Amino acid sequence: MIFKSRFERGEITLLKSLNARMDLTDEEKKNFMFLKKGFDGELMFDALTVKLQSDCLVLNDLLLEVGGGRFQIDTLIIHEKLYIFEVKNYEGNCYFESGNFYSSSGVVLKNALNQLNRCETLLRQLLQKHGFKFSTEGQVVFINPEFFLYQAPRHEPIVYTPQLNQLMKKLNSLPGKLNGKHLKLAELLVSLHITEDSYSRVRHYGFGQLRKGVLCPVCQSFMERSGLKILVCPSCRLEESVDAAVLRSVEELRFLFPEMRVTTRVVEEWCGGICSPKALGRILRLRYKAISYRRWVYFE
Structure with a gap:
């Protein structure tokens, strides 16, 4: 069940309007396309999780804070275990080397595995702070069918497009039922979600x-x-x-x-x-x- 839906972030909405109504700088256009592409990838993953029939709670797009550190969860599924998904909409040929992701031209990409590890660590701290005991399982999802990773690491928690059906079957077959503690956790996380948007990268307009x-x-x-x-x-x-x-x-x-x-x-x-x-x-x-x-x- 979808417990928290995903909505277009204010910065994307703002840049979308400004992109049509004025001439953005190259840097502003680059930022807009980066944000929009990421959001489009998250919506592609939502189209799969919305069909889940197992007894679970799906929370999309959480921005949380613990110990002065903020972290974002693209998708969180609450069951007996907490399933955390970092969704990336990379496309084209990339490669993995010395623990980093690179584009085919050698540009270093954001390390999704590091983002996921940080997210899991901070979420466990948040759970402990509020007295919840759940195990977690995190995975990076490369959602774009036109993405290919050379030298892909074999033992990292990564899901590629051809494996998405297998992932959904796994989530659909989760045994057990939710109870009050699962609902309380979902309600807590939604209440802690930070809704403010940062427009600091958008210049003044009249x-x-x-x-x-x-x-x-x-x-x-x-x-x-x-x-x-x-x-x-x-x-x-x-x-x-x-x-x-x-x-x-x-x-x-x-x-x-x-x-x-x-x-x-x-x-x-x-x-x-x-x-x-x-x-x-x-x-x-x-x-x-x-x-x-x-x-x-x-x-x-």
Whole structure:
């Protein structure tokens, strides 16, 4: 059972919008693609764990702290044992040498085994601190089918794409039932999860700097009108109602500029004049409360 779902991290959401609406630096684009690729890999693993039928609790994307040290768990499965998974979405040819992972060009990659070991160590400390006694088993999952590791270590806890079905069969056949202590542990870990996002790597941006228009939710291209009630993406041909597209764009605006008052004039500019102020007023009232302030009306 999925006890804690995975959501797109705020930094990815922010960079996704900024990447479409302004020119990011090469370093910012590199960071965005790195974060997005990692998240996509985690979603690929989620598509497998969501199908588990055994009596277990699946907690996705935990950020925890113990003794001043923070650690992230991509996926944790609670059963009689705690199964910890470090998911990597590496692709292409890589090799393992002298305890490190390298790309085919010789660039040192993040050592997933070291990350996993640190994660297990800190999790055991956290469990001990709160009086829980569970054994742990950690594994690194290379989720991308286009990844190949030369000189792969034989005795390290690594799962490759062809072994994923075997891993899921193992998890599906776990014997025993969960009880109150398992639920208490899951509730504790969720309560300790750190939800803050760090945007320190994202430079300041202003409303006037950003390109205006309605972004496609699939490919992030700017959508166009297709009749009175429909918008269409010129790149992927996705269609969406004007009402839904505007409300989605307003949520993006509120995320990027949480202190800005949402008015029909602001939304008209933000959406690139996709529809009239009168139509925008009707759409905004579908979700938001209209508040009068002197001669002006804003929505929240």
